[in-house]
Amino acid sequence: MEKYAIIDESAFPLITIQFTGAKSTDENFIAYLQENKNCYRHKEKLGIIFDATNASLPSLKHQQMQAAWLKENKGLMEAYCLGTAYVIPSAAVRSILRVIFSIQKQPVPYQICENIDEAQVWIKSALSKNLA
Template identity: 60%
Template sequence: MKKYASIDQTRKPIVQITFTGEQSTDENFQAYLDETKACYADQQKLAMIFDASNASLPSLRHQKMQAAWLDENTKLMEDYCCGTAYVISNLAIRAILKMIFSFQKQPVPYKICEKQEEAEDWVQLQLNAKA
C-alpha cells in the first residue's frame, strides 16, 4: 500500500503531516486517519501542520470519512490540539478543505497558509499561547 500521507512526530509538540500525492484509497486513507489519531496517544498538547503541497484530491467518500473523523475526535482535538495549519497553494485543494469543514466544523483554531514557514510561525504562536 502506498501512503496517502506521511506523519512525522519527531518535532513534537509540532506534528508534520505531509500528503504524498498518492490517490486516496479506502485502505491508505483509513491508515492516514488512524495514524493521525495516534498522535494524541500521549495526551500532550500539540499543534499540527498539514502540508498539502502535493496532495491529490480525495474522493467525496474520503472527504466524508475525514469529516466523520473530525466529528468523532472533536473532544480529543479540543483537549490537546492548540491549532492546525494547512499549507495549501492549490485552489482546488483549498476548496476541498472548505467542503470538509462544511460537513463538519474544525474544532480547533486553524489557518490556511501558502508556505511552510508561515505555518511553522503560526503553530508556534498557538503553542506559546497555550503554554
C-alpha cells in the same frame, strides 16, 4: 500500499503531516486517519501542520470519512490540539477543505497558509501562547 500521508512527530509537540500525492484509496485513507488519531496517544498539548503542497484530491467518500473523523474525534482535538496550520497552495485543495469543514466544523483554531514557513510561524505562535 502507497501512503496517503507521512506523519512526523520528531519535533513534538509540533507534528507535521505531509501528504504524499498518492491517490486516496480506502486502505491508505483509513491508515492515514488511524495514524492521525495516534498523534493524540500521549494525551499532551500539540499543534499540527498539514502540508498539502503535494496532496491529491481525496474522493468524495474520503472527504466524508475525514468529516466523520473530525466529528468522532472532536473532544480529543479540543482537549489536546492547540491549533492546525494548513499549507495549501492549490485552490482546488482549498475548496476541498471548505467542503470538509462545511460537513463538519474544524473544532480547533486553524490557519490556511500559502507555504510551510508561514505555517511554522503560525503554529509555533499558537503553541508558545498556550504552553507558556
